[in-house]
Amino acid sequence: MKCGTCSGSCPSGRVVAFRTRALVEARATGTIDYDDPSLWYCTTCYTCMERCPRSIDITDEILHIREEAYRLGKVLEPHKAVLTYIWKTGHAVPINDAVREKRVRLGLSEEPPTTHRHADALAVVRALMEEEGVTNE
Amino acid sequence: MSELAFFLGCIIPNRMPEIEKAARLSAERLGITLSDMGGASCCPAPGVMKSFDQTLWLKLAARNLSIAEAMGCDIVTLCNGCYGTLKDASMELREDPALCASVCEALRPKGYDLAVVPDVYHFVEYLYHTYGVDALRERVTTPLSYKVAVHYGCHLLKPTKYRQGASSERPTFFDELVEVTGATSIPYAEKASCCGAGGGVRSGLKDISLAMAQKKVDSIKGADCIVTPCPFCHMQLEQVADIPVLHYVQLLALSLGVQPGEMGLEVLP
Known part of the structure; x- marks a missing residue:
């Protein structure tokens, strides 16, 4: 079945030559070209996946291709x-000085109560990244 | 009074704190307590992190969920991206106890646990399904008269396997929430279209991303402003639109009697 509902529903496919159907087919046949920039054209809007008459989890598949x-x-x-x-x-998206000032003008804390103010929490985030082999390097 | 763990994410606190302020002021007037989640991080950003390493994506999301669990609260967020990550992660963890156990194993030595996975709501979803449209209407003191182009954004609605709505085609709940403020939701051709920002496309391939936003915005005729539930869609649409873009909580706050200056809105449409 090659209905093309995915390609026809794709917002990227309207502005660039991105053919979702071809990518799904390449996935199925093991012929993915990982250098093809169109792997990164998907906005993960999920419209193709929602509309697929064969219930293929297309967006999830694209994310797996990207992981590879x-x-x-x-x-x-x-x-x-x-x-x-x-x-x-x-x-x-980290904070900067202009936004620090804006926060103060609005009566908010200068920095949000996130990892920006909790070094211990940031250390845990980094430890989890390291465990998966994903670091700054 | 309901208490919710307030997940800020990145764009709102670190780029658009006016939205954070509008949310805090609105919640106060609605009798909703938004409690800060100390040490929360990026959700993490689904477009990039989910494209790179889904195990790490899930663990970082689980750490954020765990902060709310320790507070004994469900989570509320103002961003479709954060909502997508935290909601999808919460559902994956609930559906797969073995997966949840292995994630907890990684978190526990670091002082985090997830014995109960908290519920995750987008603020507009919470208002619609839990707070209620009628209760909201009673709080409106300053009905607005704007004609609004409503933009839902994708991850508020999809994937439907992890959302409340059975279908993502032609939803109406967010239009109802916009109209509670007195505003009118006007139809436009590309209402259901993606803004083009997600999936790492805005950060990685900006021209393509903005071409999608332009197509969408070009189809809006006769609106005073665009209203979104997402700061990422907001930034994206703002870049191409010639009318103001507001986050829903900014529109809501105006209808609840908050003065524009109190929340850093400089010009009224």
Whole structure:
């Protein structure tokens, strides 16, 4: 069955040549090209997965393909940076001085009550990352 | 009075604290206690972390869930990304006791446990299903008259296997919450479309990401503002829209009588 409901439902497929159906097929036949940048075009909106008449968990499959790409070291530089931020601060998007000032003006604590203010919690985040072999390096 | 563990995430406290302030002021007026989750981290970001290492994604999410468990509270969040990660993780842990046990084994020596997996709510879901639309309506003191282009965002609704709604096609609950404030939800062609930010596309491939947002925003006609339940969709749509974008809690706060200046809203649409 090659109905193409997935490709037809894909928001990325409307702006770039991303064919979800081809990716699902490559997954099934073991012919994935991990250098293909289109692996990273999926916004994980789940529309294809919700609409698939064969109930294939398409978005989940795409995420598994990406995990394999990551293990092969084939990731985009900006994504590596996100990982670095989490390692350094516990946040994918850490605070900065301008926002510290804005928080104070709003009557909020200068830094949120997160890993930004709890070094012990950040140490646990890092320990969990290390255990999985995912570090800043 | 209900007490909830308030999961902040990253974008709201570290980029858009106006939304955090609007949520705290709204909750106060609604009699909802939002208790801080000391030491919470990134949810972690589903687009990147779930694409790299799902075991780590689950463990970091479980640590955040564990903070709420120790507080004896269910979790509420204002971000579709955080909601997606924490809700999906909570469901995976509940469905698979062996998986939950192995995650707990990793967490326990570090001082965290997860004997009971807390419920995870998006704030708008909590308002709709638990607080109730009628109770909310009674609290509105300053009905608004804006015409609103409502954007649900994807992870509030999907994957439906881990959501309350049976279908993600043509939902109405968020429109109802917007209209409780007195505003009118107007139809537009691309209402159901993704904003293009998720899955690491905004951080990794920005042009493609913004092209999706542009397509969506171009189909909005005659609205005073866009209202979203998600700071990530918010940032994304704001970049291409020529009308203001508000998080739902900012709209709600205005209808509850909060002055724009109290929550850092500089210009009213």
